[in-house]
Structure formats: C-alpha cells, structure tokens
Amino acid sequence: MSSILLPEPNPEIIARRDAIIADLISIVGAEAVVSDEDGRRAFETDGLTAYRKMPLAVVLPQSTEEVSAVLRYCHRNGIKVVARGAGTSLCGGALPAEDSIVVGVSKMNKVLEIDYENRVAVVQTGITNLAISNAVSKECFFYAPDPSSQLACTLAGNLAMNSGGAHCLKYGVTTNNVLGLKMVLIDGEIVEIGGPYLDSPGYDLLGLIIGSEGQFGIVTEATVRILRAAEQARPMLMGFESTEAAGACVSAIIGSGIIPVAIEYMDKPAIEVCEAFAKAGYPLDVEALLIVEVEGSNEEIEDLLARIVKIAEPFKPRTVKVSSSPAESAKIWKGRKSAFGAIGRISEYYCMDGTIPLKQLPHVLTRISEICGSHGLKVANIFHAGDGNLHPLILYNANDPVEVEKAEKAGAEILKLCVEVGGCLTGEHGVGIEKRDLMRHQFSETDLLVQMRIKSVFDPEWLLNPAKVFPLAERIMLDKAA
Numbered sequence: 001m002s003s004i005l006l007p008e009p010n011p012e013i014i015a016r017r018d019a020i021i022a023d024l025i026s027i028v029g030a031e032a033v034v035s036d037e038d039g040r041r042a043f044e045t046d047g048l049t050a051y052r053k054m055p056l057a058v059v060l061p062q063s064t065e066e067v068s069a070v071l072r073y074c075h076r077n078g079i080k081v082v083a084r085g086a087g088t089s090l091c092g093g094a095l096p097a098e099d100s101i102v103v104g105v106s107k108m109n110k111v112l113e114i115d116y117e118n119r120v121a122v123v124q125t126g127i128t129n130l131a132i133s134n135a136v137s138k139e140c141f142f143y144a145p146d147p148s149s150q151l152a153c154t155l156a157g158n159l160a161m162n163s164g165g166a167h168c169l170k171y172g173v174t175t176n177n178v179l180g181l182k183m184v185l186i187d188g189e190i191v192e193i194g195g196p197y198l199d200s201p202g203y204d205l206l207g208l209i210i211g212s213e214g215q216f217g218i219v220t221e222a223t224v225r226i227l228r229a230a231e232q233a234r235p236m237l238m239g240f241e242s243t244e245a246a247g248a249c250v251s252a253i254i255g256s257g258i259i260p261v262a263i264e265y266m267d268k269p270a271i272e273v274c275e276a277f278a279k280a281g282y283p284l285d286v287e288a289l290l291i292v293e294v295e296g297s298n299e300e301i302e303d304l305l306a307r308i309v310k311i312a313e314p315f316k317p318r319t320v321k322v323s324s325s326p327a328e329s330a331k332i333w334k335g336r337k338s339a340f341g342a343i344g345r346i347s348e349y350y351c352m353d354g355t356i357p358l359k360q361l362p363h364v365l366t367r368i369s370e371i372c373g374s375h376g377l378k379v380a381n382i383f384h385a386g387d388g389n390l391h392p393l394i395l396y397n398a399n400d401p402v403e404v405e406k407a408e409k410a411g412a413e414i415l416k417l418c419v420e421v422g423g424c425l426t427g428e429h430g431v432g433i434e435k436r437d438l439m440r441h442q443f444s445e446t447d448l449l450v451q452m453r454i455k456s457v458f459d460p461e462w463l464l465n466p467a468k469v470f471p472l473a474e475r476i477m478l479d480k481a482a
C-alpha cells in the first residue's frame, strides 16, 4: 500500500496526450471521451484506494465495434489500455498507468436475450451483477454468483476476477456460470468463445479467459447460465465460544456431504460491528458466528437444518437460531453483505483474500490472530467459510506510515501462510497489483514463465492492463527467454 513499483511512464506517449485525445474523439465522439482532470480523477483508483494513477484519458464506448476501433488505434500507436467495469476491485486490478487509457464498459449494460427454456441469458458485460438477477427474477430465475459488491460491480469485472460470493458454495463461482464470451483482442479483432451450450470442442479458452484480469482482451458480451430459484431458502445462525470450534464445525458440515447454499463466518469484532450496523439479530456473547443457509422445500429445509444442528453438537454451539421469516433472513444477509462497509465506518482496513483447505481453518484462524497481534494490529474475520475463502480485514490507520507498513507486512504473512498450508493467494479478488510480487510464493519460475507466454500470445506487446499479475522482474526474465 505504501509503495508500489510501476514502470516509468513512456514520455513519448505522455507528450502526445493531446493528439491521442483528439484521435479518440474522432473514433468514438467527444461525449465518450473523458479528458479533463476532474473527470479522470474518478478513474484513478479502484476499491484498493491506496494506489492512485491518473490515466491519459478515459473512453466509454457503447458497442463492441467501438471497443474494437479504440483497441486497434491503441495497438497501432503502442498505447497501453486498462479495461474497467465499476472499479470495485480490491487488489488494484483496475489501477490505470499514467501512460494508459482506461476503457470503461459501464455504458454497455444491456440484456440482449433471455432464453428461459435453455436457461441462458446474453448480456453486455457492463451490466451490474445484480441487474442480471433482477432481469430474470419475475420468472423466478437468478444468476448465481453473488459478490457482496453485486449492486455496483459489473459482469465484466466478475469475469476478469472470476468473482465469487456467499452463495457460490453450492453454485460455483463465475467460471462455473458462464458459457460464452465475445472479446475484443488488442489488435481490434473480435472473437467469440463458447456459446449457449455446455462445452466447446478444442481448448478451454473460456476457462483461460475467465480470471485473466483484463490481460487478454476486453470482454464485451457474455452468455451466462440463469438458474431456477429454489422454492425457499432459510439461514440459521450458530454462535461458538471459540474460533477453533466454529472452524472445526465448518469442516464437519462439509465433510458430512451436506452442501449448504452458503456457510459464512464472522469473528467477534466483525459480529459486533455488523450487528451495530444492520441490527440483524447476531448473538453478541460468542467468539465466532456461522451463517448457514440451506434451500429447498419446507420439508427439505427442516431436514437439512436438523442434520446440521446434530453435526454441530460436538462443537457445543452457544446459540442456534433459525430465521423465522423472510424479513429476518433479509436482515441476516444484510448484516453479512454490508460487512465491509460496516467495518469501514470504524477503521480503515486492508482486506486480504486467500484460500485454504478447509481442514486447516482452525489452525489458520489462530495464526491470523497471532500474525496481526505480533504487529500490534487488530483483525476482523469475515469470510466464505464453506469454500475456505478467507477475508481477514486488518484494521490500521492509513495516515500513519508505520501502521501502513505493518498492515502490509501482516497481509503478506497471512497470504504466505495460505500458500504454506496448501491453499492459494486469492480466492475471488484476483492478483492485480497488490499480490503481484507474492506470485513467486505460489508459483515456480517455470510456472510463471508458462503463464506469461500465454499472456504474450494474446497481447504480444503487453499493452493490456500493464504491470499487473506478474512480478515485474519476471517480465524481464520472459524477455530474456524469448
């Protein structure tokens, strides 16, 4: 957060700024180009607000063809491009470079087709995540991946980060819910990958592109799965006397073969803050809280909840409370989904995102407290426990450079711990600029080289979303290996 190594901007591109803006205006029209300082400032950072860089200009195209024309121009002129959805990335994924232009897809937000019989929808990627579910809810359908930022974040960003959410335990993350894409390559070529069918012959390019963090092309349209909503869903709150007991209970539930729709975890600091914010009825006399949601018919729900309560018995939950009404369920989820905002009211926080094998949960939770304590920092834990996807929020004072450095160190130690116990550096937020240099702890030199060669196939000059995902030194290594 304090210092991040970015390559020096190309002075020739900076010097040509006025001419570049004039060219962009001639391609997409003045109303689609943001070039004044105040306008550009809105795009200088993302959800990881610690890093800021002013782009040369921002372009907001309205069609795939416009995106294509802009990329063709940038490619011919060696101009870097950073794709952007809503800018809610928490890893600096949408951070511009000073010699780049930002291409934002937020105006491309239409639903193009809904096919209930085949359970697919075709949408432009600037649509917000929640708007997809809203578009099909009248027929009792929904789009499953549900990041807490779903009101604001776009499908474009979700595709780039392979985003997840509380209900992805049962339904899978973005990659499991997308069947096809339309993508513009850096030279302006438009490619279609996959379609409204289960599998495509040849390489799984869809799998490659989803999660590629805006480094392969700009995705403008997607064919997504829509699912029939269950008859009912019901959350249950289970409070425990220790984080270890709650962690062990999560492992036991999943180990039993039951897959709830969601198992979310909050520790005491998080419970207190979220309860104060949402009045969700969370118990305040426990060290850890699980929100376990199941769905189905009334009988199925009763049966599943009874089985889960039985599984939890050896871990001695102090509270077991099943939601008694849709209004109560909505409050329980409001508390969870507004957790980051609620914590943000009391302190700045550095949100980590790592994934671990479930059986390591009790050990890792203990180590997270120890790591943060050793730096004199507090931590609140809120995460998708069923997936082993952790989100420790390290609380720190952003105006104190010493605390900033400590928070960075603690964050890096936590992510390295995730790798050490057999997990990985990111669950759903991506690598971006934040975890770029930690990639060495996850991958060998050869692994990184292979991944970088794939990037070079799509983007030989490395113009798309520069300085993200791979440590900069490895980029030099790739040049040598070429």
Ligand SMILES: Cc1cc2nc3c(=O)[nH]c(=O)nc-3n(C[C@H](O)[C@H](O)[C@H](O)COP(=O)(O)OP(=O)(O)OC[C@H]3O[C@@H](n4cnc5c(N)ncnc54)[C@H](O)[C@@H]3O)c2cc1C
Pocket (backbone or CB within 6 Å): 046, 047, 082, 083, 084, 085, 086, 087, 088, 089, 090, 093, 094, 105, 125, 146, 147, 148, 149, 152, 153, 154, 155, 156, 157, 158, 159, 160, 161, 162, 163, 164, 165, 166, 213, 214, 215, 217, 218, 219, 220, 340, 341, 428, 429, 465
């Ligand atoms: C309060 C809060 C809660 C959050 N909760 C969750 C959560 O529960 N789960 C989760 O997974 N994430 C969560 N996030 C992180 C964030 O919302 C997701 O990463 C989201 O997918 C980003 O979408 P966006 O539209 O804001 O994308 P941006 O931030 O604009 O961009 C994200 C990445 O996508 C790339 N990109 C954007 N558009 C395109 C395109 N058209 N083609 C190719 N690449 C593109 C960008 O270059 C960048 O690398 C949360 C963030 C906040 C602030």
